Amino acid sequence: MKYEIGDKIIVLLTNEEGKVVEIMNEKMVMIEVKGVRFPAYMDQIDFPYFNMFSQKKIVEKKKIYVDNLPKEKGVARDKKDEGMFICFVPVFDKDVFDDDVVEKLKIYLVNQTTSSFGFKYNLLFNGESSFDLANTIEPLHEFYLHDINFDDLSDNPRFDVEFTLSNPDKKKAPYYETSLKLKAKQIFKKIEEIKLKNEASFLYPLFDRFPDKVEEEKVDINKLGNAGYRVYDLSRVKELLPPARTVVDLHIEKLTDSWKHLSNFEILTLQLKTFEHFYELAVSHFQPTLTIIHGVGVGKLRDEIHAILKTKKEVKSFVNQYNHLYGYGATEIYFAY
Secondary structure, three states: OOOOOOOEEEEOOOOEEEEEEEEOOOOEEEEEEOOEEEEEEHHHEEOHHHHHHHOOOOOOOOOOOHHHOOOOOOOOOOOOOOEEEEEEEEEEEEOOOOOEEEEEEEEEEEEEOOOOEEEEEEEEEOOEEEEEEEEEEOOOEEEEEEEEEHHHHHHOEEEEEEEEEOOOOOOEOOOEEEEEEOOHHHHHHHHHHHHHHOOOOEEEEEEOOOOEOOOOOOOOHHHHHHOOOOOOOHHHHHHHOOOOOOEEEOOHHHHOOOOOOOOHHHHHHHHHHHHHHHHHHHHHOOOOEEEEEOOOOOOHHHHHHHHHHOOOOOEEEEEOOOEOOOEOOEEEEEEOO
């Protein structure tokens, strides 16, 4: 007989605990749950410890919204001029076997400089924005950004941050952009390292020192004219430019008739060269928008174009959203001159 009188059991349907008070026959027992007795088939109950090891532990996950986050005070650090870092703090939990497992990572900006910075932070998974935040980080302080579930590390996280000096300096660059891409394998290795060293966190550098302003070289127009170069009136420059397009289709069959012998690398190179050509024309003609049709596919061309757009100072914003003409296969670019 599987059960004996007095055995603790759990009702599989309701997950309630009780005990066996009577053996009725080979298939049924009388059980007591919360003071109430009733008969039950043996396949409707189980021992509590069997259930614990056979069922996956379920932890209720609560959504945390930015507006509901309590404002955290930065923790002042020792005065060192070492740069800006992004810091990851693993948060451990216990599994059903009482082993330590990483549940999530708490993410901080760490300012080890003597300057205050404004920053714009954006977390992307598989190229899509998931969380963004704009704020200020004080000198020699750290700033809590948010948490990231450990399971989400398999979705190719990318951390984009743009910094500006809170107190502008004419000798310094107007802004500095940086990006950090991490793979789950890198994180696993870092966590094992800090466990061996008995440390609580690990860092990645974003910059050592805020970059200086790059002075643009001024050209003496008169010297160019005297040297034999043709100098044009800027007000008439559009008359000398090739016509621009508001929509550019980068499907390879639209760019060349003899494309079937081309490798994937050669196709991508031609598509990006065409994109750059029509982008420069759009900027030269002061177009307000430009639509690039890149298709859906595996997203390689789209990702390359988006990476280039992030470096262009004329780009106010760009979006890859559903369009009734192109579906999700086009990116709309908006310029700011």
